[in-house]
Amino acid sequence: METNARVLSRQLRTGSGRFLSNRRTIAGLALGAAGSMGLISLYQMGLIEHLPEPPLPWLDADRVDAAPEAYQRMGLPMPDAALGLVSYGTTVALAAMGGADRTTEQPWIPLAMAAKVGVDAVQAAKLTWEQWAEHRAFCSWCLLAAGLTFAAVPLAIPEARAALRRPGGQADGYEEIAREAGSWT
Numbered sequence: 001m002e003t004n005a006r007v008l009s010r011q012l013r014t015g016s017g018r019f020l021s022n023r024r025t026i027a028g029l030a031l032g033a034a035g036s037m038g039l040i041s042l043y044q045m046g047l048i049e050h051l052p053e054p055p056l057p058w059l060d061a062d063r064v065d066a067a068p069e070a071y072q073r074m075g076l077p078m079p080d081a082a083l084g085l086v087s088y089g090t091t092v093a094l095a096a097m098g099g100a101d102r103t104t105e106q107p108w109i110p111l112a113m114a115a116k117v118g119v120d121a122v123q124a125a126k127l128t129w130e131q132w133a134e135h136r137a138f139c140s141w142c143l144l145a146a147g148l149t150f151a152a153v154p155l156a157i158p159e160a161r162a163a164l165r166r167p168g169g170q171a172d173g174y175e176e177i178a179r180e181a182g183s184w185t
Helices: 004-014 020-044 061-066 080-096 108-135 140-164 174-180
Strands: none
Touching (some): 061 140, 108 140
16 A cells, blocks of 8 residues: 555656646746745845846846845845745645645645735735836846746636535535635635
C-alpha cells in the first residue's frame, strides 16, 4: 500500500486531475513574481547598485524601489520586496498543498488559495497605481510581478467554485459565505 506522501508526490508531478494544470500554472506564476521580488530585494538590500530596465522614460525602478514607502509596508521596518517573497511563497505553498481531490476532501485549501490570489491582485493593483501617483514612474520588475499576479486570478476561480459545490450539493456553509462575499456560484 502506498503512503499518502507517495500518492501526493505522484499526483503533483504526473497527475492530470481537473485542477492540477491550473495549480501548476499558479505556482509557476507565483515563482516568476517571486523572482522579480528577489531581484528587487537584491537592490533594496544593497547587494546590487542598480536595477536593470528597458530605457523607457516612464520606467525608474531605482527611484520607485528606494522610496521611503518601500521600506515601511504594513508598518514593518523592512524592504517591501522581502514581504513580496514571503507572500508569493505562500501562494506556491497553497497551490502545492493537498492532492488532486482537495476540492472535496479539503475544500478550505482551494478557497484559501483563491482568496490569497485575489488579495494579491488587489495589492498589486494598489502598488502599481501608487508607483505612478507618487513617482510618475514604474518599476518594470514590479509590473512583471503584477501581471503574473493578475494572470493567476482566473486560474484559481474554477477550483474554488468546485470546492463550494461539493458532491451531493453539500457545501457545508461555504456557499452562503460566498454569496455574502459577492457570489461565485
